[in-house]
Amino acid sequence: MPGEGSRPAVAPAAGQPGDPHLxxxxxxxxxxxxxxxxxxxxxxxxxxxxxxxxxxxxxxxxxxxxxxxxxxxxxxxxxxxxxxxxxxxxxxxxxxxxxxxxxxxxxxxxxxxxxxxxxxxxxxxxxAPPAPSKLIEFIGDSITVGTTSSQNARTAYGWLIGERLGTEHTQIAQGGACLVATSDGCVSLDRQFTKLNPNASTPDWDFSRYQADAVVINLGTNDAGHGVSSAQFQTAYGSLLRKVRTAYPRAWIFALETFRGRYVPQTQAAVQAALAAGDSRISFVDTTGWLDSGDLTDSVHPNDQGHRVITDRLAPLIAARIGT
CATH class of the missing domain: 2.60.120.260 (Galactose-binding domain-like)
Known part of the structure; x- marks a missing residue:
């Protein structure tokens, strides 16, 4: 008689964790x-x-x-x-x-x-429900989370762009996050991008679970308030670009100028260095003039209208590169 270890696994019930249709x-x-x-x-x-x-x-x-x-x-x-x-x-x-x-x-x-x-x-x-064939990942801080918009993540530009272009979409973003790890504890996206949890050092995320066709990075708004130098920022941005490329070899990477114009030369320099090193699937996105005071809830965070404005500007740039 077959031993205990040879018994076939019991399939999960419909709608339960493990259901392959989920x-x-x-x-x-x-x-x-x-x-x-x-x-x-x-x-x-x-x-x-x-x-x-x-x-x-x-x-x-x-x-x-x-x-x-x-x-x-x-x-x-x-x-x-x-x-x-x-x-x-x-x-x-x-x-x-x-x-x-x-x-x-x-x-x-x-x-x-x-x-x-x-x-x-x-x-x-x-x-199994109908599923888009492409996915866009958005890396950022509270702006990418959608803080102060009416439905948070659902009304943030990342979600809106994914829905408009008919793709899956993820927001690898944390309110208050920095690019650079700082001594006062700012969550570092350079460090945490590869993790399952933004607030834990382990475990690593398994990037074979899905592959992004495009990645949008919007970081730097918070680093200045945590004393990050220009040199530190540029080094960390280059590091993050390499980690994103390792994770998603085929993705087009969009490095956004922060809407407050912080660390712009350093962001551009990191992109140019990646291009010079042979990564041809990367773009710097100049966001100068995209948002005005009527598009913001405060001096930093876009309101619902602001996120729609970003969507109107950014969605065509992504579509042109990934063919949605």
């Missing part, structure tokens, strides 16, 4: 627990197709989240936990799609962002 976008921890998945960084989301007329979401503890069924309105669920009913009014019979993302505050999830599975109708099943 499309996770962004950096999710799927190895720490077989019954709960945890997203990190801003703007991670999941999408799944399901049958039946109702769907509920299992959440461990309180969390703010956004959910959209089919092409219906995006609905906000404030401070919900346990079994969250997403269909108080039953749907029509047939195939449906669900997309969920958790609300972020300055890059940290507002509550317990842990996915524990779906509750479906008796006899219902899941299916």
């Amino acid at each position: 499309k996770l976008v962004g950096r999710w921890d799927t190895t720490s627990s077989s019954t709960a998945y945890t997203p990190y960084w801003a703007g991670a989301y999941y999408r799944v197709g399901f049958t039946g007329r109702t769907v509920k979401l299992r959440q461990r503890n309180a969390i703010d989240l956004w959910a959209r069924i089919d092409n219906g309105p995006v609905k906000f669920y404030n401070d919900v936990k346990g079994t969250v009913n997403l269909t108080p009014t039953a749907l029509s019979s047939g195939n449906h799609t669900l997309q969920v993302n958790y609300q972020v505050i300055a890059g940290s999830y507002h509550g317990d962002a842990v996915f524990q599975g779906l509750v479906l109708d008796s006899g219902a099943t899941t299916f």
Whole structure:
């Protein structure tokens, strides 16, 4: 008789962690627990197709989240936990799609962002939803997170560009982040870009989980306030460009001039050095004049209009390079 070790693994139930029809976008921890998945960084989301007329979401503890069924309105669920009913009014019979993302505050999830599975109708099943073939990754700080915009990550330029161009999109961004590691503890994207979690030194992220077709870097706004010198910034920018290229050999990299115009010569110099070293798939993006005072919530963060302005300017540049 076959031994215990030879028994076939039991397939996960429909809609539960491990379901191959569950499309996770962004950096999710799927190895720490077989019954709960945890997203990190801003703007991670999941999408799944399901049958039946109702769907509920299992959440461990309180969390703010956004959910959209089919092409219906995006609905906000404030401070919900346990079994969250997403269909108080039953749907029509047939195939449906669900997309969920958790609300972020300055890059940290507002509550317990842990996915524990779906509750479906008796006899219902899941299916793989239609998925874009390309992905754009946006690296940055609170501006890329969407801080002060109406729906944070969902109304930030990275999310808007991905939706406009019909691509998947990730926001590897943290509120208050710097490019350079500083003695006063500013989160360093040069250091943390390769990590699963923006606030932990381990584990490393497995870049084979997905490959980006384009990467947009928007960093430098916070470094000046933490005493980062021009030389330090340029060195770190070059380091980050090399890490991005190693992670995504085919991606087109866009290095944005920060909207406040900080470290512009150093950003340009790092890009020129990469080009001189043979990396031909990289561009410096001059953002001078993109935003005015009416596009900002304060002196730093774009409002909803500002993020739309950035989207209008940047989306065509990306589309021209990756063919969306």
